[in-house]
Amino acid sequence: MVFQLRFTTLVEAPLTVAHDVARVLGRPWPWALTEVSSERPFADEFHGSGGLMAQVRHTRRFHPTGAGTLVDEQVEWDNRVPGVLGRLLDQTVVRRHVLAAMQAHLDLFAAAAQRRAEDVVQVVGAALVDGDRVLVARRGSGQLAGRWEFPGGKVERGESELAALVRECQEELAVDIAPQAFLGEVPLPGVVAGGAPGASTLRVWWGRVTGGELVAHEHSEVRWVTADELEDLDWIPADRPLLPAVRALLARL
Numbered sequence: 001m002v003f004q005l006r007f008t009t010l011v012e013a014p015l016t017v018a019h020d021v022a023r024v025l026g027r028p029w030p031w032a033l034t035e036v037s038s039e040r041p042f043a044d045e046f047h048g049s050g051g052l053m054a055q056v057r058h059t060r061r062f063h064p065t066g067a068g069t070l071v072d073e074q075v076e077w078d079n080r081v082p083g084v085l086g087r088l089l090d091q092t093v094v095r096r097h098v099l100a101a102m103q104a105h106l107d108l109f110a111a112a113a114q115r116r117a118e119d120v121v122q123v124v125g126a127a128l129v130d131g132d133r134v135l136v137a138r139r140g141s142g143q144l145a146g147r148w149e150f151p152g153g154k155v156e157r158g159e160s161e162l163a164a165l166v167r168e169c170q171e172e173l174a175v176d177i178a179p180q181a182f183l184g185e186v187p188l189p190g191v192v193a194g195g196a197p198g199a200s201t202l203r204v205w206w207g208r209v210t211g212g213e214l215v216a217h218e219h220s221e222v223r224w225v226t227a228d229e230l231e232d233l234d235w236i237p238a239d240r241p242l243l244p245a246v247r248a249l250l251a252r253l
């Protein structure tokens, strides 16, 4: 008979940090587990067995949200003792042990991930929408010059993500914006602002222009494009996984 418990934790950290800290902390089981799959920074799965639990299956999924990373964990196990006695043992001993161990583990994890996030540079991007079009910007200089991106930039220490988004749009485009909702998050490869390789992510919010005259202060070009024109642009490769969410947004507005 298979027993299971599910745990959901909201961690104030980007996807990469939540995933990496979770992996450093491991799992709260006193025996070794074998990695079955790992897809950084979205999921991992470990199997093992020990104590009263046979065939433990522990899966974790990391979902980006506007408030941080939602970590969805499932612990499944089979009891070594069959039948009614096994069910009784599960209710009185095993389940309580799993709950207590996971609770302590998750509290530690959430605090550690939040602390680690303070040292990781966060990049924010704005998908600015007008009617059925979204504003895209072509990077004017640097290694990624000529590639298309969402206007935005690095969040400064002590600054909120949305304050950074508003500031960057003012600096880069000379417009006031009203952020509307979180759209998605992708890991950024390589080093961002001298941080650890692969530690930063780009978190994109959609919004509307509420004032100002659009001027490309830092980009070589800005363009309002429809959903059908998105795919053909020469995007920064890291941004491509965000395009389905932008298309879906334009379709439903």
Ligand SMILES: Nc1nc2c([nH]c(=O)n2[C@H]2C[C@H](O)[C@@H](COP(=O)(O)OP(=O)(O)OP(=O)(O)O)O2)c(=O)[nH]1
Pocket: 123, 124, 125, 144, 148, 149, 150, 151, 152, 153, 154, 155, 168, 188, 192, 202, 236, 238, 239
């Ligand atoms: N703004 C933006 N940056 C992106 C996107 N995709 C992507 O990989 N990046 C990367 C490029 C850079 O390594 C980093 C953002 O840095 P940035 O140079 O725009 O930041 P910033 O405006 O704060 O610039 P600065 O202080 O260095 O002048 O994120 C995107 O869609 N928008």
